[in-house]
Amino acid sequence: MPLDQSKYLxxxxxxxxxxxxxxxxxxxxxxxxxxxxxxxxxxxxxxLIQVLEDIIGPTGTLMMPTFTFNLQGWAMGVYDPGxxxxxxxxxxxxxxRQPGVCRSLHPTHSVAARGMMAExxxxxxxxxxxxxxxGSPFDRARLLGAKILLLGVGQNRNxxxxxxxxxxxxxxxxxxxxxxxxxxxxxxxxxxxxxxxxVKIRQMPGSSExxxxxxxxx
Numbered sequence: 001m002p003l004d005q006s007k008y009l010x011x012x013x014x015x016x017x018x019x020x021x022x023x024x025x026x027x028x029x030x031x032x033x034x035x036x037x038x039x040x041x042x043x044x045x046x047x048l049i050q051v052l053e054d055i056i057g058p059t060g061t062l063m064m065p066t067f068t069f070n071l072q073g074w075a076m077g078v079y080d081p082g083x084x085x086x087x088x089x090x091x092x093x094x095x096x097r098q099p100g101v102c103r104s105l106h107p108t109h110s111v112a113a114r115g116m117m118a119e120x121x122x123x124x125x126x127x128x129x130x131x132x133x134x135g136s137p138f139d140r141a142r143l144l145g146a147k148i149l150l151l152g153v154g155q156n157r158n159x160x161x162x163x164x165x166x167x168x169x170x171x172x173x174x175x176x177x178x179x180x181x182x183x184x185x186x187x188x189x190x191x192x193x194x195x196x197x198x199v200k201i202r203q204m205p206g207s208s209e210x211x212x213x214x215x216x217x218x
Contacts, residue, residue, distance in 0.1 A: 037152030061115030079107035107186035
């Protein structure tokens with residue numbers, strides 16, 4: 001959804017543009033965003049979240065990536081779902097801090113969600129699925145009929161395409177993640193104060209820059 005950076009978006013205009021893009025009542029909406037690209041919004045990121053949730057209503061669900069990339073080899077510490085900041089944009093960090101938001105436990109590719117399907121999307125141990133593979137929150141969202149909103153970003157920020165790579169069983173997914181072995185690892189804790197646990201990651205998502213080509217197919 002490309003928006004005009006030159007104008008100041010009030011909430012009524014923002015609502016009109018989101019409705020025109022196809023966002024509707026009852027949607028399970030997966031949002032990838034760049035506030036810088038969207039431009040200035042009356043009320044800031046909190047207002048944008050409010051407008052999105054007003055449109056999808058009480059029967060809808062809002063989900064955003066809150067990726068942290070807390071790999072053991074990158075010395076980024078233990079992932080704590082209640083404290084570790086999202087590293088994929090201001091909107092996602094503001095959202096994950098709000099009351100009533102659930103956050104998944106995967107230490108590199110967590111998501112945050114609020115609404116009717118939030119618990120269903122975020123529950124479960126990260127040992128049960130690869131970061132963006134079958135069984136992940138993005139796969140659950142797919143099976144539940146989610147819509148994807150690209151707000152100021154392109155297909156190269158659409159994480160569901162990584163899921164499509166898994167579902168298509170593309171051969172390069174079997175290439176070892178690093179030269180030291182066939183997996184990497186990350187630490188997480190289920191909640192603040194709980195002892196950390198280790199999860200092995202065998203299929204870390206790779207580059208997404210080529211995903212821009214999908215626009216031609218669409």
